[in-house]
Amino acid sequence: MNERILISGASIAGLTLAHWLARYGFRPTIVERAPELRTGGNGVDIRDDAATVIERMGLMPQVQELAADVHGMKFVDAADRAVARIDTRGAGSVEIMRGDLVALLREATDAEIVFGDSISAIEQDDDGVAVTFEHAPARRFDLVIGADGMHSNVRRLAFGPEERFIRHKDHYFAFGNADAALGEDRWVTMFNTPGKMTGIYRSGNHDQAKAYFIFRSGPLDYDHRDTAEQRRLIGEAFADQTWAPTQALLDSALADPDLYFDALGQVHMDSWSKGRVALAGDAAWCASPASGAGAELAIVGAYRLAGELAAANGDHQVAFTRYDAAQRPLVDKKQQIGPNVGLMVPKTNGGRCVRDTLVRLSVMKIAGAVERRLQTRTARPLPDYRRAA
Numbered sequence: 001m002n003e004r005i006l007i008s009g010a011s012i013a014g015l016t017l018a019h020w021l022a023r024y025g026f027r028p029t030i031v032e033r034a035p036e037l038r039t040g041g042n043g044v045d046i047r048d049d050a051a052t053v054i055e056r057m058g059l060m061p062q063v064q065e066l067a068a069d070v071h072g073m074k075f076v077d078a079a080d081r082a083v084a085r086i087d088t089r090g091a092g093s094v095e096i097m098r099g100d101l102v103a104l105l106r107e108a109t110d111a112e113i114v115f116g117d118s119i120s121a122i123e124q125d126d127d128g129v130a131v132t133f134e135h136a137p138a139r140r141f142d143l144v145i146g147a148d149g150m151h152s153n154v155r156r157l158a159f160g161p162e163e164r165f166i167r168h169k170d171h172y173f174a175f176g177n178a179d180a181a182l183g184e185d186r187w188v189t190m191f192n193t194p195g196k197m198t199g200i201y202r203s204g205n206h207d208q209a210k211a212y213f214i215f216r217s218g219p220l221d222y223d224h225r226d227t228a229e230q231r232r233l234i235g236e237a238f239a240d241q242t243w244a245p246t247q248a249l250l251d252s253a254l255a256d257p258d259l260y261f262d263a264l265g266q267v268h269m270d271s272w273s274k275g276r277v278a279l280a281g282d283a284a285w286c287a288s289p290a291s292g293a294g295a296e297l298a299i300v301g302a303y304r305l306a307g308e309l310a311a312a313n314g315d316h317q318v319a320f321t322r323y324d325a326a327q328r329p330l331v332d333k334k335q336q337i338g339p340n341v342g343l344m345v346p347k348t349n350g351g352r353c354v355r356d357t358l359v360r361l362s363v364m365k366i367a368g369a370v371e372r373r374l375q376t377r378t379a380r381p382l383p384d385y386r387r388a389a
Contacts, residue, residue, distance in 0.1 A: 002027060003314050006131055006141040007111075008119055009148035010037055012044075012098070013281025013298035015105035017147060019057060020306030024385075026314075028111045029141070031133065033118040033148075037106055040258035041098025042175050042210055043068045043201060044295035049330075049382045051094065053303045056386070062104050068095045069204030073188040075356055078242045084359035085187075097206060101295065119144075122157045124275045143316055144277045145305070147298075150267055151224055152283035158274050166286075168219045169264040171341055173289055174234050175201075176253030176260065178211035182245045188212075190344070191243035192352050197345045198238060198246050211249035213238055214345050219263070230261040264288045266335055272327075273320035280305055285331040290341045293334040300382070301327050307385025326383075 003026050007014045010032035018028040032038075046054055046063055054060050072087040106113075114136060121132035122144060132138045146154025156162060183189045183200035190199040195216035202209050215237040222229045231254045238250055253259055267286040272279045281298040305323045312319040346352040 003142040003309075004029070004128075004140070005143045005145060006031065006119075006129070006139075007145045007147055008152075008154045009146070009281070009283070010034075010102075010106070010113055010115075011147050011149065011281055011298065012101060012105065012295055013283075013302045014145075014147035015102065015109060016053070016057075016299050017145060017280060017302035017306055018111035019105065019109040020303055020385075021309070022109055022111055024306060024310035026306075026309065028109075030111055030113045031117050031119060031136075032113060032115050033153075035116045037102060037113075037115075038258070039099035039102055040177075040256075041102075041260070042212075042289075043070065043095045043203065044098050044101060045093040045095050045292060046101075046299070047093030047296055050296040050299040052382050053299050056303075056384070057108055059104050059108060063094055063096050063101070066096050066100045066104070067205065068097055069186060070095060070188060070201070071186045071204075073190060074184070075190050075192065075352075075359065076243070078191070078244075080244060084356040086359045086362075097203065098295070119153055119157065122154070122277060124277065129276050142276065142314075143309075146277070146279045146283045147281045147302070148283050150262065150265060150282045150286040152279065154277065155279055155283050158277040159269070159279075165267050165269050166263075166265045167268055169266060169288055169290065169337075169341065170218065171214055171216050171264040171290075171345060172220065172233070172237075172261065173264050174213045174230070174253065174259065174261040175210050176256035176258065178209040178249050178252045180207060180209040182211075182248055183209055191241070191246070192346060193241060194348050194352075195345060196238065196241070198241055198243055198249060200245065200249060211253040213250075213253070214264075214341075216345060216347065224262060227259065227261075231259065234261060264290055264341065268335075272324055273316075276316060278305065278316075278320050278323070285327075285335070287331070287335045288337060290337045290344070291334050292340070297331060297334055300330065303382075303385075307383060310385055 005028045007030045010030050021028040074082045074085040117133050117135045120134050123130040128140050128142050129144050146152045183202040186204040188201045197214040199212035272284040280301050308319040308323045
């Protein structure tokens with residue numbers, strides 16, 4: 001197999017896909033809008049089939065070495081007194097900072113990466129895809145894969161405007177760098193007022209902490225690339241908070257050039273492929289940060305897509321159909337985020353009290369363990385495509 005495959009996005013999905021495509025004899029190229037690898041981000045979980053994929057890539061020892069080593073979550077009152085804690089150790093997953101994982105995945109592939117550029121046009125024909133870039137000369141590829149996030153450029157060009165596919169989940173989410181001295185070591189500390197959450201994430205293996213902000217809101221009219229407007233929205237939303245560390249967390253996060261801000265949204269599509277173009281990761285099925293499954297879905301989906309292309313000897317129509325059928329049950333399950341957001345960001349003071357009581361009684365921990373066990377029992381076995389390639 002010698003097909004030339006263009007991947008848009010040096011994301012977790014894009015880098016994982018490039019690794020497996022190269023191993024199966026394809027020629028992947030990644031185009032990334034950012035001028036360099038994006039190494040920021042929050043903690044992500046490697047669990048279940050995603051852990052299997054990471055093991056097959058030979059990266060699990062490095063992932064475990066870089067693990068965030070967070071013990072759990074605690075909820076505090078305005079006086080910074082802990083009112084409830086939940087220990088998340090033994091959850092059956094390894095948590096690693098997104099930036100550390102991206103760096104490992106980059107080392108695991110020697111695919112060509114074109115930084116500082118993006119696709120401006122896609123034109124398909126019977127023999128391939130003519131791709132026009134914003135800066136580089138036009139090129140032809142056999143296939144194009146969009147792994148470029150919830151606001152996917154490839155999805156917009158090949159499938160239509162994002163308004164057709166993104167469902168708003170009533171909240172906005174932001175995180176950025178924070179002073180580690182503001183939070184308890186190895187804990188995620190969270191303070192709530194109705195409809196809002198301010199928090200700090202303290203990894204045990206990193207000097208830099210992360211500040212988190214979530215607030216309840218209907219859809220806001222703003223440009224998702226307008227960082228100044230994003231900073232204004234966050235600052236205004238949390239100007240009234242009474243938890244002492246809030247202002248310091250805001251100052252630090254808003255000064256972070258890699259500050260992340262977006263809606264808690266999900267992507268729902270009837271099909272992840274159209275002709276010679278397909279989607280992976282958040283571009284195809286974003287489950288929102290509230291699912292806690294973004295990295296898991298990205299890794300498993302990329303592995304399946306590359307594997308199905310190899311098993312079908314490059315027949316993209318067969319491969320895309322099998323990829324969709326194999327991945328969709330997992331996506332459907334992970335997009336059912338249930339009460340997660342409501343528990344993290346209660347609408348009322350009464351809801352917050354109920355949440356804290358449930359945490360103290362370990363109800364949430366027990367329910368999580370039961371859910372993980374049920375999911376493990378009902379999960380489809382992950383094929384080892386290496387044998388078929």
